[in-house]
Amino acid sequence: MGFVGKLKKGLSKTSGRLSEGLERVFLGRKEIDEGVAEELEEVLIEADLGVRATDEILEMIADKTSREELKDRNSLISALKEKVREMVMIPDITPLMECREKPLIVLIVGVNGVGKTTTIGKLGSLFRARGKKVLFCAADTFRAAAIEQLAIWADRIGAELIRHKPGADPSAVAFDSVQAALNRHADVVLIDTAGRLHTKDNLMAQLEKMKRVIAKVIPDAPHRTLLILDGTNGQNALSQAREFMKSPGFTDLIVTKLDGTARGGVIVPIIQEFHVPIGFVGVGEQEDDLIPFNAAEFAELLFAD
Ligand SMILES: Nc1nc2c(ncn2[C@@H]2O[C@H](COP(=O)(O)OP(=O)(O)O)[C@@H](O)[C@H]2O)c(=O)[nH]1
Ligand SMILES: [Mg+2]
Numbered sequence: 001m002g003f004v005g006k007l008k009k010g011l012s013k014t015s016g017r018l019s020e021g022l023e024r025v026f027l028g029r030k031e032i033d034e035g036v037a038e039e040l041e042e043v044l045i046e047a048d049l050g051v052r053a054t055d056e057i058l059e060m061i062a063d064k065t066s067r068e069e070l071k072d073r074n075s076l077i078s079a080l081k082e083k084v085r086e087m088v089m090i091p092d093i094t095p096l097m098e099c100r101e102k103p104l105i106v107l108i109v110g111v112n113g114v115g116k117t118t119t120i121g122k123l124g125s126l127f128r129a130r131g132k133k134v135l136f137c138a139a140d141t142f143r144a145a146a147i148e149q150l151a152i153w154a155d156r157i158g159a160e161l162i163r164h165k166p167g168a169d170p171s172a173v174a175f176d177s178v179q180a181a182l183n184r185h186a187d188v189v190l191i192d193t194a195g196r197l198h199t200k201d202n203l204m205a206q207l208e209k210m211k212r213v214i215a216k217v218i219p220d221a222p223h224r225t226l227l228i229l230d231g232t233n234g235q236n237a238l239s240q241a242r243e244f245m246k247s248p249g250f251t252d253l254i255v256t257k258l259d260g261t262a263r264g265g266v267i268v269p270i271i272q273e274f275h276v277p278i279g280f281v282g283v284g285e286q287e288d289d290l291i292p293f294n295a296a297e298f299a300e301l302l303f304a305d
Pocket of ligand 1: 110111112113114115116117118119195256257258259260281282283284285289
């Protein structure tokens, strides 16, 4: 299955919920009238587009309705697609896979369980498919199992792994990994981090320390910092992102587990609020279940029947 097919499948719960909602809106209604916007509100909120994005969409709908530009269901759906596409248009940034830095140093951040380690495995696989030499850094040293999980991914996709003992200083593992990447001429280093510390301040302080230590080896590194968000969390993913975004330097977002949720609409307010591009979305647990995000495809599939 190609990327679009996988994205379609991954978004099917969300698009299913939306199309059911639209069904309701058109039940017993022959043409588009003022009441449509009101009923649409519930549908969009249910799909986790959030209040702000929903309001913006409703304004557009009300506007078009008053100008009699919406004739029927089809024209309404086209208007929705167009608006959402505009809203999730990604600011210009070099796609991760096309970065020229060597070694490219990528820090992966997010709370526990959102899919960081799995996403590293999948990203590693994409880089390997491009013939890149990949090195994983096991800087989530909280649990032995976290290191083992990354080791399994490294074996599976043919990446090298730098690991220390459980409980070691994550910054020390990161430092060694970047050194090793230079010595071994690796193309890309993917750094796994812990999402679990007693307080968020501690977590942030630890990430800042890692960045400083990495920059001692390569001054402009880490080149990219990815924030991983779990799509099944819906609006909570948004509040999580808000916490992390208080610290500067996040360059990319990845939204995981779209396949397991009808709340995939949350991508819209995430982009709207942070203006940080979503590079990829996760649509399953396997190594080929990471899909490059594309605004037009997303908008099209979100409102696909
Ligand atoms: N269905 C689905 N499961 C995922 C996806 N990404 C990660 N997972 C699962 O989520 C769980 C937590 O992932 P993990 O990578 O260990 O999260 P971490 O704690 O952030 O490193 C694992 O069971 C993964 O297989 C996804 O895109 N779809
Ligand atoms: Mg992990």
